[in-house]
Amino acid sequence: MLIRRIPRGEPFAVSRSHCETCQTKLGARDLAPILSWLVQKGRCRHCGANVDPQHLYVELAAFLPPLSALAGYAALHRADPLGLWSMDPVTFWFDCVLGWVLLALAWIDVICFRLPDVLTLPLLIVGLLEAVLSGDVDAAGDRALAAALGWAGLLLLGVAYRRLRGRIGLGGGDAKLLGVGGAWVGCSHLSLVLLLASCFGLLAALGGIFRGGRVSATMMLPFGPSLAAAIWIVRLAL
Known part of the structure; x- marks a missing residue:
């Protein structure tokens, strides 16, 4: 979240996680590190858009x-x-x-x-x-x-x-x-x-x-x- 939002000037302290494509607020099942990516095959559960693999790379790191x-x-x-x-x-x-x-x-x-x-x-x-x-x-x-x-x-x-x-x-x-x-x-x-x-x-x-x-x-x-x-x-x- 920090790596994605700070360079863009987006708020990170109080704003909830959301899909960057459809803006739908994400729940716990969408945010489990690595597991959510694997289960959802790198796509948003709500709109089907591809999720930037940077999320997975940072979670692994x-x-x-x-x-x-x-x-x-x-x-x-x-x-x-x-x-x-x-x-x-x-x-x-x-x-x-x-x-x-x-x-x-x-x-x-x-x-x-x-x-x-x-x-x-x-x-x-x-x-x-x-x-x-x-x-x-x-x-x-x-x-x-x-x-x-x-x-x-x-x-x-x-x-x-x-x-x-x-x-x-x-x-x-x-x-x-x-x-x-x-x-x-x-x-x-x-x-x-x-x-x-x-x-x-x-x-x-x-x-x-x-x-x-x-x-x-x-x-x-x-x-x-x-x-x-x-x-x-x-x-x-x-």
Whole structure:
């Protein structure tokens, strides 16, 4: 819903799900992830119109955050197989929320080169809230500082690039997303997030070349997906 509606400027907080063709309000039987798509063969139950397969792709991708969170925790406790069962459920659900929102942000950035504040800023606040709820005052302060450094650092870099080259190189949303990374991983891991994101961005550019595309100095590539992937990987490795 977020990925479909935010790029179009449509309301998502209070508006019910509906068929994009006939506008009929959808019930629970129409919204079961993956199952509804399979049962209805990718068509609206009311008007028979084809449903964009993007819905199915996003629903499948949404399984990755919880599965990778469990896999990451199991890897950290591979010497103690029973350690997985002692996993803090609060931390697990915080990680899932992070993964799901990063997924939405990355997908939206690919669609329209935009990282909407309505997702980025709440995610930053939730990361700081998790640190506060942990009861570790030092960790909370460290994450707040990392959020400020990440946001301000990338913002200043973008301003400097614009002054030197006369065009936008980094959007304000990218700076905010790095701030989100700081709020979730802290100062000591912020540089690793930026390094990984830069490597992923470079690989994306090289991938465009190998697929036969032309990459120039003025070509726009979304940096949000690279940042999102880096934040998620570093978070799981903590």
